[in-house]
Amino acid sequence: MTKLLNPAGLLVLLAGAIAFPFVINDPTYTTIAIFALLFAAAASGWNIFSGYTGYIALGHAAYFGVGGYALAIMCQRWHIQGGYTPFYLVPVCGLIAAAFAVPLGAVALRTRRHTFVVITVASFFILQLLSYNLRGLTNGSSGIDFPLILQWGPDFYNLPFYYAALILTLVALATSWFIRNSKFGLGLLAIRDDEDRAQGLGVKTGASKLIAFVISAFFVGMAGAVLNYFIGNVQPTFTFDSLFDVAVELMVFMGGIGSLSGPILGALVIESADQYTALQFSFGPGLHLLVYGSLFLVVILFLPQGIVPSIKGQWARYQASRSNDQPLPSANGTGPGSPAMGVTASREEAKA
Amino acid sequence: MNLLEVKGASKAFGGIQALSDCSVSLEKGKINGLIGPNGSGKTTLFNVVTGYEKVDAGEIIFNGKPITNASPDQVFALGIGRTFQLTRIFPRLTVIENMHVAAQRSGLSGLLARWSQSHEQKRAIELLDYVGITRLKDTPAGNLSYGQKKLLEFAFILIADPQVILLDEPAGGVNPTMINLLASRIRGLNELGITFLVVEHNMEFVMTLCDRVTVMHRGTKIAEGPPAEVRRNPAVLEAYLGD
Amino acid sequence: MNLIIEAVVFGILTGGVYALMASGLTLIFGVLDIINIAQGGMVILGAYLSFWLQQHLQLDLFLGLLITMPVMFGVGVLIHAVFIRPLKQDRTMLSILVTFGIMLVIQGLLTIVFTTDTRKLQAPYVTDALRVGDFYLSYIYLYVFALSAILLAALYLLVYRTRFGQSLRASIQNRTAAELIGINVNRIAALTFGIGVALAAAGGMAYGATTAFDPNSGLDLISRLLVIIVLGGMGSLSGALIASVSILVIQDVTAVIWSPTWSVVVAFALMIIVLVLRPQGLLGKVEGRKQ
Numbered sequence: 001m002t003k004l005l006n007p008a009g010l011l012v013l014l015a016g017a018i019a020f021p022f023v024i025n026d027p028t029y030t031t032i033a034i035f036a037l038l039f040a041a042a043a044s045g046w047n048i049f050s051g052y053t054g055y056i057a058l059g060h061a062a063y064f065g066v067g068g069y070a071l072a073i074m075c076q077r078w079h080i081q082g083g084y085t086p087f088y089l090v091p092v093c094g095l096i097a098a099a100f101a102v103p104l105g106a107v108a109l110r111t112r113r114h115t116f117v118v119i120t121v122a123s124f125f126i127l128q129l130l131s132y133n134l135r136g137l138t139n140g141s142s143g144i145d146f147p148l149i150l151q152w153g154p155d156f157y158n159l160p161f162y163y164a165a166l167i168l169t170l171v172a173l174a175t176s177w178f179i180r181n182s183k184f185g186l187g188l189l190a191i192r193d194d195e196d197r198a199q200g201l202g203v204k205t206g207a208s209k210l211i212a213f214v215i216s217a218f219f220v221g222m223a224g225a226v227l228n229y230f231i232g233n234v235q236p237t238f239t240f241d242s243l244f245d246v247a248v249e250l251m252v253f254m255g256g257i258g259s260l261s262g263p264i265l266g267a268l269v270i271e272s273a274d275q276y277t278a279l280q281f282s283f284g285p286g287l288h289l290l291v292y293g294s295l296f297l298v299v300i301l302f303l304p305q306g307i308v309p310s311i312k313g314q315w316a317r318y319q320a321s322r323s324n325d326q327p328l329p330s331a332n333g334t335g336p337g338s339p340a341m342g343v344t345a346s347r348e349e350a351k352a
Numbered sequence: 353m354n355l356l357e358v359k360g361a362s363k364a365f366g367g368i369q370a371l372s373d374c375s376v377s378l379e380k381g382k383i384n385g386l387i388g389p390n391g392s393g394k395t396t397l398f399n400v401v402t403g404y405e406k407v408d409a410g411e412i413i414f415n416g417k418p419i420t421n422a423s424p425d426q427v428f429a430l431g432i433g434r435t436f437q438l439t440r441i442f443p444r445l446t447v448i449e450n451m452h453v454a455a456q457r458s459g460l461s462g463l464l465a466r467w468s469q470s471h472e473q474k475r476a477i478e479l480l481d482y483v484g485i486t487r488l489k490d491t492p493a494g495n496l497s498y499g500q501k502k503l504l505e506f507a508f509i510l511i512a513d514p515q516v517i518l519l520d521e522p523a524g525g526v527n528p529t530m531i532n533l534l535a536s537r538i539r540g541l542n543e544l545g546i547t548f549l550v551v552e553h554n555m556e557f558v559m560t561l562c563d564r565v566t567v568m569h570r571g572t573k574i575a576e577g578p579p580a581e582v583r584r585n586p587a588v589l590e591a592y593l594g595d
Numbered sequence: 596m597n598l599i600i601e602a603v604v605f606g607i608l609t610g611g612v613y614a615l616m617a618s619g620l621t622l623i624f625g626v627l628d629i630i631n632i633a634q635g636g637m638v639i640l641g642a643y644l645s646f647w648l649q650q651h652l653q654l655d656l657f658l659g660l661l662i663t664m665p666v667m668f669g670v671g672v673l674i675h676a677v678f679i680r681p682l683k684q685d686r687t688m689l690s691i692l693v694t695f696g697i698m699l700v701i702q703g704l705l706t707i708v709f710t711t712d713t714r715k716l717q718a719p720y721v722t723d724a725l726r727v728g729d730f731y732l733s734y735i736y737l738y739v740f741a742l743s744a745i746l747l748a749a750l751y752l753l754v755y756r757t758r759f760g761q762s763l764r765a766s767i768q769n770r771t772a773a774e775l776i777g778i779n780v781n782r783i784a785a786l787t788f789g790i791g792v793a794l795a796a797a798g799g800m801a802y803g804a805t806t807a808f809d810p811n812s813g814l815d816l817i818s819r820l821l822v823i824i825v826l827g828g829m830g831s832l833s834g835a836l837i838a839s840v841s842i843l844v845i846q847d848v849t850a851v852i853w854s855p856t857w858s859v860v861v862a863f864a865l866m867i868i869v870l871v872l873r874p875q876g877l878l879g880k881v882e883g884r885k886q
Contacts, residue, residue, distance in 0.1 A: 056688050107867055111874040113687060114630055118825040119870060122863045125818055129860045183452065183470070184463040186445070190453045193442040200404070200424030201454045202512070242814055246695045253692060286706030286810070293699025300692050301681060 014170075021162050028279065030158040034230060036271040037165035038223045043251045043263035044172035045219025048179060049212045050249075051258040054192030055112070059120030061244035062104070062127040063097040063217040065234075067224030069131060070096040072144040072234040082149035087164050090225045097221020098214045100127070105213035109206070112195075128240035143235030146228070161230045168226065169264065172219045176260050179212075188212055192258070247274075254299060256309040355380040355547050356401070356432070356516055361410030362571075363396055370396040372571035374410070378516065383538060383548040385562035385579070387555070389592055392568040394551045395437065398518050402434045403427045414516075433509035434518040439501040443494025447485060447504055450493050451476035454508035472511065479507040483537060499526040506537070516547045523554045535561050559583065567591065597729040602851045604727070606844030608736045609805065611743040614839035616798035616816070617823045618750060618832055619791030625767040625830030626787040627679065629690035635817025636701035637792050641667055641799025642808050643705055646714055656718050656800055657742065663796045671792025675785045698813060705810035716803040739801035746797055747836065750790075754832065763787060767830055826866045828879025837877060842866070 021030050042064065050057050070093040075086055108119040131138045138144065149157065179185040187208045190198035199205045228234050247270070255266025278288070303310050356378040363371040371393045378384050386394050399405040401412055403424040412420045414430060422430075442450050448468075455472040467473070480486040483503040488496060493504060502522060509517060519538075523531045531554070538548055538561060552558045558565060559579040567575040567582055569591040575582050582588055620634045631637075641663055648659040674697060682689045724731040754760040765773040766783050774780050802808065802816075823842055827834025842862050850858040870876065 056691065058691070107871050110871060114624065114829060115825055115870065115874060115876070117630065117687075117691070118821045119867060121818060122822055122825075122866060126860055126863045126867075129856075129863075133856045133860065178464075181466045181468065182464050183455075183467050186449055186453050186467055187463075189445055189449070190442050193444050194440055196404075196424070197436075197440040198442070198453060200402070200428055201508070202425050202428050203453060204425075242818075246692065249688065250692060253688065257688070284707070285711070286703045288703070289699050289706060290703030293696045293701075293703055296692060296696030296699065297678065300689060300696065301678065 017166055021159055025155070027154065027158050030162055032272050032275040032279075034158060034161050034165050035227070035275050036268045037162070037169045038227045038230075039248065039251060039271040040264040040267035041165065041168040041172045042220045042223040043248050043255075043267040044169070044176050045216040045223070046245075046248050047216075047252050047257065047259075047263040048172075048176055048219070049209075049216035051252060051263065052179070052185060052188040052192065053209055053212055055109075055209065056117050056249070057108075057120045057213070057216075058117050058245040058249070059104075059108075059122070059124035060217065060220045060248065061241050062124040063101060063220040064224035064227075064244055065127060065131065065240035066097040066100050067093040067221030068228030068234045068239045069138060069144070070221070071225040071229055072146055073137065075147055076144055080147060082147035083151060084160065086146070086229055087160065087226075090164070090168075090222050093225035094218040094222035097224070098218040101214045101217030102210070105210050105217070109209050109213065124240070124242070124245070128236060128242075131236040131240055138234075138236075141236055143233050143239070145233045148232075161226065164226050168219070168222055173260065173264060175215070175219070176263075179215075180260060184208065184211075189258075247271075250296060250299075254303070256312075259309070262309075353380045354378060355415060356549075357411075357413040358397065358401060359411045359413065361397070361400055361407045361412070363393075363400055363405060363407050369571050371400065371407070371410075374568070374572045376566050376568075376573055376576075378547055378549055379564060380547055381542070381545060382563040383542050383550065383561055385558040385565040386549055386551045386568065387553070387558055387565060388568035388574075391570075392591075393571040394568055395520060396571075397568070398434060398520055398551065401427070402432060402518060428512065428514075431513070431515035432518065433512060433514035433516070435502070435505045435509060435520055435522065437520045437524065439498070439505045441493045441496075441501050441504050441508075443492065445493055446490050447480065447493055447496070448473075448476060448489040450504055451479065451508050451511055455511045476511060479510050482510075483507045484533065499530045502526060502530075502534075506534070510541070514546065516549065517541075519548065519550045521551055521553065523552055523557045531557060555583075598851045599848055601730045602847035603844055604732065605736070606847040607840055608740045609847075610840030610843035611740045611747075612798060612801040612805065613820070613823060613843060614836045615743040615746055615794060615801060617820050617827070617835040617839055618747060619794035619798070620820050621824040621827065621830055621832060621835045622750075622754075622763075622787055623791040624824065626763060627675075627690075627784050628770075629679065629686060630694065630821065631788075631791065632691060632694040632817055633674075633697040633701065634694075634791070634795055634820060635813035635815075636698040637667065637671075637795035637813075638799040638802055638816055639808055639810065639813040640701050640705065641796030642716065642803030643709055643714075643799075643810075644796065645716055645800040645803060646709075649716065649718075656716055656804060657738070660742075660797055660800055663800065664793045667796035668789040668793040671789035672785050674792070675788035679788065680781065680784075698817070702810050702813060709810065711809050711811070713807045713809045714803070715807045716800065718804065733805075735804050739804055742797065742801055746794065747832075750794070751832065753790075759783075759786070822863060822866050824876075826869055826876055828876030831876070831878040834876060834878035 020033065024030065042060075046057070046060055049055065071086060071089055074080065074089055074092070080086060080089075104123045108116055108123065111119060132140055152160070179188070187198065187203040187205070190201075190203055191205055191209065195205055224239070228239055231238075248267075251266035251270045252263040253266070254270060255264065256262030274292075277291075354377040358374060358376045361371050361374045362369070374393065374397060376386070376397065386397070388394055396405060400407045403422050403426065406421045410420070411418055414432065419427060419430065442453060445453065452467045452470070452472060455470075455476065477486060477489070480489055483506055485496075485500055485503050485507070488500065493501065496504060506519075506522070522534050526534075535557065538550070542548060550558065550562065562579055564577065565579050565582045566573055567585070567588050574591060575585045575588050577585075616634070616638050620631055623629065623631045623634070644663045644666070645656055645659050648654040648662060649656060654662070678693050678697060679690065682693065718735065724733045725737070726732075754763060762773065762778045762783055765776075765778055766780050770780055819842075823838045824835055826842065827836070827838030842865075845865060846858045846862045849861045853861070
């Protein structure tokens with residue numbers, strides 16, 4: 001992924017991202033960018049767990065919702081003014097979401113594969129129902145409004161949200177990278193390939209899975225806090241959105257599950273497209289579902305590897321055909337013994 | 353001195369008695385062979401020793417301490433490594449990444465460190481050199497040939513510095529050149545003090561490599577001793593031909 | 596006390612209907628190893644088909660099944676061939692995405708054709724009620740329960756007493772081994788998917804006759820069905836039956852004893868507790884290594 005773009009290229013992208021809202025000053029487009037970036041952060045977070053371990057979690061909408069509600073409730077209870085202050089509370093919301101993830105994840109991770117999927121879905125529904133039922137805390141189906149931000153004019157309004165979203169996405173990306181290159185991350189990937197074998201070799205599978213799960217909830221929770229603050233209120237149906245997880249799964253899958261940039265690319269493309277079409281074309285709800293669903297199916301059937309891996313595959317094939325390979329030379333075994341072994345070994349071929 | 357002892361192990365799967373009062377011992381520093389017709393319980397024995405199955409009865413003793421029914425990671429941490437008949441490596445990880453999965457973790461800082469810069473990297477490369485697959489280090493392990501996967505599995509077991517290595521049919525399905533390589537590596541490591549238990553069907557491999565051979569039949573031991581003795585034992589011949 | 600009895604009775608009766616809907620889902624899982632999220636949508640589609648037949652052809656709900664079930668069977672086989680069979684790698688994740696996509700398409704189509712108005716299937720016997728002690732039991736509940744019972748019994752016979760059923764159970768237990776002994780696993784998979792969808796059609800009629808529905812009801816429904824089959828043990832028909840009835844009874848009784856708003860939470864929470872203690876569900880097999 002990042003092998004395709006050298007550090008210079010990445011810096012250019014970063015500069016572009018930072019300059020974006022000034023270059024394209026139209027609130028319509030910056031709004032789309034905010035949604036896209038927040039989904040990118042959430043997708044990255046989801047990928048840290050599901051992409052790396054292979055356990056498909058479909059209940060992360062719960063943590064998105066917890067993040068949103070946490071911020072709304074804090075603003076309401078502590079009479080926080082609209083403006084910059086709520087942004088400082090976003091990491092706290094992430095931690096609250098992570099706290100919910102600990103017991104829910106511990107329970108779900110006692111199971112595997114399909115049962116695991118269903119338990120994550122069930123935990124989502126439980127939290128959604130709680131948001132309806134715990135009226136004292138959540139105000140039930142009426143929801144809670146965020147404090148108004150009157151001091152930001154319409155031209156300025158989107159900017160802080162944009163940068164908050166960008167920072168969140170960059171932190172999520174950095175965390176993914178860090179994990180991927182650490183021993184911990186290798187453990188997660190080993191779990192994906194052969195969990196029992198990984199455990200047998202000393203990987204602490206139980207702890208690793210739970211930690212990854214909690215980290216992913218942390219990012220999804222923060223994305224939820226920022227997005228709901230941007231929208232201006234929290235409500236059970238929208239804040240706890242049952243389509244969230246499948247949307248995120250599609251984004252990550254399209255970008256290339258388990259990769260670093262895949263979730264971000266997938267989210268940027270899909271969410272932007274989704275928001276844009278919602279604005280441009282007044283689809284009735286039925287047509288919208290129909291188009292969305294059909295696109296889903298078309299993409300999955302024709303690009304089963306996801307877009308980024310497919311492109312990478314094509315690129316690799318193209319390069320291979322261009323360089324006119326010579327057959328790889330047959331390997332020699334070790335020389336006269338490797339120093340640490342202190343063994344006199346005969347030269348053998350390692351090729352089988 | 354017996355490094356590893358199995359005493360009276362029994363294990364049934366449904367109606368099938370895979371191990372029946374089986375007692376086997378491994379002499380320290382020797383290459384022990386384990387042979388027997390199909391279904392004699394060899395792989396089940398491996399599984400109960402290394403924690404992938406639990407015994408119904410019996411004891412397993414390692415270095416004088418009981419390890420009966422320990423979990424696979426506990427067994428591995430004690431210094432007993434094993435390979436599988438159908439190699440169990442991590443196909444989507446590269447060869448060098450596979451090595452690092454098995455490498456010992458040293459606490460929290462060890463886990464968070466970049467694996468490519470860690471101190472195990474040197475050792476991992478050394479071991480890949482030792483089995484001769486270093487050039488493949490950045491290849492996804494799933495793309496390796498069957499023989500190369502066996503070498504990888506062998507190498508990553510070694511990175512944990514085991515005292516005992518249990519090899520489940522290392523010579524199965526590979527060409528003679530590879531078999532010779534494996535044999536020489538096993539001998540080399542044995543000279544450094546590693547004890548081996550090798551399950552094999554390839555009689556020549558077992559007879560030339562092993563110091564001692566145990567024969568199993570129908571879940572229990574029927575003969576034990578130096579290879580030459582065992583191959584002449586009438587009970588052994590009957591077990592193989594009679595069924 | 597009477598309220599509790601009433602809740603139990605309704606729980607059992609509606610549990611039967613849910614068992615019908617869930618049985619297809621659990622069978623599909625058992626044979627194809629996928630979670631058919633679209634099953635919720637199929638049920639609602641079945642309900643709308645019954646609705647349409649009744650509205651435009653004045654066809655009796657139960658007789659209409661003679662049309663809707665075969666039609667949906669065909670739809671199921673077609674969907675399997677086009678969307679499910681091509682999935683080779685990463686089936687767990689892809690099947691979730693694909694079946695979800697199918698569900699969205701169904702939902703979209705139904706919204707366009709029928710709008711989001713809620714409907715309910717009508718019939719003269721829907722409104723007639725039987726008096727049982729202190730409460731009234733609408734006849735329709737008894738009829739759909741009978742329908743569920745008959746269909747489930749027929750399914751049971753099919754799975755346990757026919758050669759097809761034998762091949763089906765073999766495919767569930769060990770797909771590779773089944774192929775090796777000459778069972779056409781692909782054909783079994785296609786037929787099973789078709790049967791699962793046909794059952795959804797029947798379940799849809801039963802559901803639609805007892806509950807108001809709209810195109811979006813499928814999502815809520817599938818979440819309950821998933822809870823049921825996981826609790827019962829995925830792949831187990833008897834498990835689905837026991838779990839359906841248990842959950843519905845518990846839910847209805849909780850609604851009476853405590854409050855309706857908490858009843859669903861209680862049901863979900865109970866499922867989680869059971870799964871913590873017994874991850875394979877009530878009658879499921881322990882999750883072994885992938886075959």
